[in-house]
Amino acid sequence: MKAGSNLEKILTSGKFAVTGELGPPKGADVSVIERKANLLKGNVDAVNVTDNQTAIVRMSSIAVGAILQRMGIEATMQMVCRDRNRIAMQSDIFGAYALGLRNILCLSGDHQKFGNQPTAKNVFDLDSIQLIQTVKLMRDEHKVLGGDEIEGAPAMFIGAAENPFADPFEYRVIRLAKKVAAGVDFIQTQCIYDMAKFERFMQMARDRGLHEKIHILAGVTPLKSVGMARYMKEKVAGMDVPEEIIARMKSAGKEKAREEGLNICVEQIQRLRQIEGVHGIHLMAIEWEDAVHGIVERAGLLPRPQV
Amino acid sequence: MIIAEGKPIKEILAMIDDYDKIIVAGCKGCVTVCSAGGQKEVEILSSALRLARKAQGKALDIKEVTLERQCDTEYLEPMREYADQYQAILSLACGAGIQFVAEKFRKQPVLPGVNTQFIGVTEEQGVWTERCQSCGNCLLHQTGGICPVTRCSKSLFNGPCGGSKAGKCEIDPQIDCGWQLIYERLKELGLLAKLEVVLPIKDWSTSRDGGPRKRIREDLKI
Ligand code: SF4
Ligand code: SF4
Numbered sequence: 368m369k370a371g372s373n374l375e376k377i378l379t380s381g382k383f384a385v386t387g388e389l390g391p392p393k394g395a396d397v398s399v400i401e402r403k404a405n406l407l408k409g410n411v412d413a414v415n416v417t418d419n420q421t422a423i424v425r426m427s428s429i430a431v432g433a434i435l436q437r438m439g440i441e442a443t444m445q446m447v448c449r450d451r452n453r454i455a456m457q458s459d460i461f462g463a464y465a466l467g468l469r470n471i472l473c474l475s476g477d478h479q480k481f482g483n484q485p486t487a488k489n490v491f492d493l494d495s496i497q498l499i500q501t502v503k504l505m506r507d508e509h510k511v512l513g514g515d516e517i518e519g520a521p522a523m524f525i526g527a528a529e530n531p532f533a534d535p536f537e538y539r540v541i542r543l544a545k546k547v548a549a550g551v552d553f554i555q556t557q558c559i560y561d562m563a564k565f566e567r568f569m570q571m572a573r574d575r576g577l578h579e580k581i582h583i584l585a586g587v588t589p590l591k592s593v594g595m596a597r598y599m600k601e602k603v604a605g606m607d608v609p610e611e612i613i614a615r616m617k618s619a620g621k622e623k624a625r626e627e628g629l630n631i632c633v634e635q636i637q638r639l640r641q642i643e644g645v646h647g648i649h650l651m652a653i654e655w656e657d658a659v660h661g662i663v664e665r666a667g668l669l670p671r672p673q674v
Numbered sequence: 675m676i677i678a679e680g681k682p683i684k685e686i687l688a689m690i691d692d693y694d695k696i697i698v699a700g701c702k703g704c705v706t707v708c709s710a711g712g713q714k715e716v717e718i719l720s721s722a723l724r725l726a727r728k729a730q731g732k733a734l735d736i737k738e739v740t741l742e743r744q745c746d747t748e749y750l751e752p753m754r755e756y757a758d759q760y761q762a763i764l765s766l767a768c769g770a771g772i773q774f775v776a777e778k779f780r781k782q783p784v785l786p787g788v789n790t791q792f793i794g795v796t797e798e799q800g801v802w803t804e805r806c807q808s809c810g811n812c813l814l815h816q817t818g819g820i821c822p823v824t825r826c827s828k829s830l831f832n833g834p835c836g837g838s839k840a841g842k843c844e845i846d847p848q849i850d851c852g853w854q855l856i857y858e859r860l861k862e863l864g865l866l867a868k869l870e871v872v873l874p875i876k877d878w879s880t881s882r883d884g885g886p887r888k889r890i891r892e893d894l895k896i
Contacts, residue, residue, distance in 0.1 A: 477844070478827055478845045489828070491830065528836065534854060535834070542834075
């Protein structure tokens, strides 16, 4: 065990993991977190807490992560490279560990241009792969960058994201391999709608033996409407939504759209489970946390294993 | 070269509001090439300022001059002859030139007439684009001659990030993804294996982060 987190235990014991996601509030209201967290509790093995996602100012991912831990829910803190330099990042990792956090997801971070602070100065002192290296150095060699010894290593289970649908497609597996070389333990992918393309990606990952070195969790997001499907396809960077899915959402009509979105999501999970090297799913029900229980149950993934 | 762009006339008018005798000083270096602060721009700006001030009913006496360079002491010297007769100097050189004028001419305020933007190239007539952020430790040999610090919107060293789509950057469909360019170039050169290596954490101390920079060549000093 590297960190001994629940997520690590589930994955290393060969069980199929389910992780969820929680977006912190745009303010200091703790009740929002508690409401969302209670909908996720018991349905997932760990909850990702986003770090000022889309560059919109929200409560800190570490603070929210600590609140979740207190509620008995395991958190995965996301950390982006956009807002902090290596001094602040390493310091925050110490602090997060001290507050009980055991999983970290290392991300580049969305550019601030589309957030609510477009005139901010960005940092990007490290990139996401270098952040993985840094956390690993702290955990395994008990050092900070530059080589100084540390008092008490933060034993974090290290994750990263991968978008199999970004371009250039042939390069995505090379980048995954770089993350593996940097020392990542698990990967959560961007939400998958184009199953065939994802299968090709997984084939390429298996060809390199990457599926045996790390745990890949496939990202899924239930669609709420045909509008959302179209928006994801056209507006969200690096997202592929096949016409077939858009057509299904459309023919469901307004009334039944949500139901059809959930059906598609459950079917996707079932297909993803069959893919060799997929060790779990990362369920991102954006502002739709009350759908999580039903999806996980219908996918036959409840109750969550106790390890 | 250094690319700059003329400041809006309104902003300049506000800067010179208190003065009725100014020098508008252009530079024959980079700002001439990028059409921001050469002799032509000095002329155009000066007449625009005169007209605007006339409309305000306030006289304005402008001395127009375009120096060989504003970033070298020797080329600034000729301005000594008449500088004291003017209340302010509006420089159309890059930020370095403007500051150098301000250092050498201490009796009157020196004002910026342009916004200095970046180190770049003339991509085509009338189009300039950024190429270098002067990080002080060039790594172009590792990235196919394309700078990730500058051309990637997030200055990533191990891109492309998940936002790269159809060759464009997530921040703007008009902006090329720097890492897509690097990928294509290395592919073209048969050097894709370079992309398998994790580029190390950068030492930013050679960049502006290490404080204002200075270069000395003892052998050239007199
Ligand atoms: S690596 Fe540094 S010096 Fe080289 S082009 Fe990029 S910013 Fe300029
Ligand atoms: S899309 Fe390309 S250029 Fe834009 S931030 Fe990502 S890697 Fe950099």
